[in-house]
Amino acid sequence: MTSTSASSIPTYPTVPLSNGLQIPILGLGTSHHGGYSHRAVVYALRDCGLRHIDTARRYGCEEQLGVAVQESGVRREDLWLTTKLWPGDYGYLSTRQACLASCKRLGVDYLDLYLMHWPDCSVPGRSNREVRAETWRALEELYDEGVCRAIGVSNFLIPHLEELKEDCGIVPHVNQVEYHPFQQPQEIVQYCRREGIVFEGYCPLAKGEALTHPAILHLADKYKRTPAQICIRWSIQNGVVTIPKSTKEERIWENCQVFGFSLLQEDMDYAKTLHSNKKVIHLSYPLWKG
Numbered sequence: 001m002t003s004t005s006a007s008s009i010p011t012y013p014t015v016p017l018s019n020g021l022q023i024p025i026l027g028l029g030t031s032h033h034g035g036y037s038h039r040a041v042v043y044a045l046r047d048c049g050l051r052h053i054d055t056a057r058r059y060g061c062e063e064q065l066g067v068a069v070q071e072s073g074v075r076r077e078d079l080w081l082t083t084k085l086w087p088g089d090y091g092y093l094s095t096r097q098a099c100l101a102s103c104k105r106l107g108v109d110y111l112d113l114y115l116m117h118w119p120d121c122s123v124p125g126r127s128n129r130e131v132r133a134e135t136w137r138a139l140e141e142l143y144d145e146g147v148c149r150a151i152g153v154s155n156f157l158i159p160h161l162e163e164l165k166e167d168c169g170i171v172p173h174v175n176q177v178e179y180h181p182f183q184q185p186q187e188i189v190q191y192c193r194r195e196g197i198v199f200e201g202y203c204p205l206a207k208g209e210a211l212t213h214p215a216i217l218h219l220a221d222k223y224k225r226t227p228a229q230i231c232i233r234w235s236i237q238n239g240v241v242t243i244p245k246s247t248k249e250e251r252i253w254e255n256c257q258v259f260g261f262s263l264l265q266e267d268m269d270y271a272k273t274l275h276s277n278k279k280v281i282h283l284s285y286p287l288w289k290g
């Protein structure tokens with residue numbers, strides 16, 4: 001599917017969104033947990049050919065990413081940049097301001113994908129549903145104006161998506177949800193696919209916890225690949241947009257070498273049995289107050 005020699009920079013497969021855009025199936029995560037590495041981001045873009053970066057206002061690195069993108073020399077039009085709106089910014093005017101502020105920090109005049117980070121927002125005197133709908137309408141406007149080429153949500157469950165469908169006009173292009181061998185929310189995956197929403201998975205390595213699981217180690221040994229490559233390959237082979245994070249160049253390289261092999265159906269089925277509903281991400285509402 002891709003060439004991986006050092007001399008020819010690979011290009012990565014993409015997944016079509018309902019509006020015709022193509023999102024690269026493999027991206028680089030940049031969450032604040034574990035810190036930020038400028039060198040690693042430049043390396044991912046320049047040497048690994050990654051063209052998809054996932055970030056968020058919450059991660060606090062948008063400005064640094066803007067600098068890294070500049071230094072990499074990758075053209076804006078060749079890059080897929082996703083960032084996220086933090087619940088503390090939900091609401092019509094604050095959403096617009098937050099989006100434009102993210103663009104400014106990233107040094108761009110448009111985003112490829114803008115996501116509502118979390119379904120809950122706990123605004124006193126207003127229902128979450130009401131605030132979500134108002135916020136989504138601001139995103140729809142930013143989409144119509146071309147500031148966001150695609151808009152979506154993150155951590156939304158089926159009832160949240162159903163409500164949004166009743167309250168608003170545009171069906172989210174993407175729903176980004178935790179997805180790894182221990183967390184396989186098949187009902188949401190199937191729902192998203194039925195509704196034309198691309199399912200994007202975060203924490204593909206379960207923040208590293210999947211890398212020592214005996215079943216993953218067994219598959220790594222069987223395919224002569226690393227545990228991280230098994231997890232990422234499994235996610236991609238399920239058609240899920242996948243965004244592993246590493247701050248280390250050699251690991252980013254390793255995490256990109258997932259297109260030269262495939263897992264047998266029996267091993268895809270085996271991996272299904274690892275679902276335990278374990279989540280590695282938990283947010284609590286006071287986090288976004290203030």
Ligand SMILES: NC(=O)c1ccc[n+]([C@@H]2O[C@H](COP(=O)([O-])OP(=O)(O)OC[C@H]3O[C@@H](n4cnc5c(N)ncnc54)[C@H](OP(=O)(O)O)[C@@H]3O)[C@@H](O)[C@H]2O)c1
Pocket residue numbers: 028029030031033034054055117154155176177201202203204205206207208211228229243244245246247248251252254255281
């Ligand atoms: N929408 C949301 O609410 C949400 C929530 C969480 C995450 N996300 C997004 O999803 C991205 C990925 O999730 P994540 O960063 O939480 O977790 P992850 O990608 O599952 O795991 C990252 C951890 O694995 C380590 N690692 C990476 N590659 C490795 C390898 N080849 N071998 C061994 N260890 C390796 C990293 O350490 P080193 O840096 O030391 O390599 C880091 O500690 C985030 O960065 C963020 O962009 C979104």
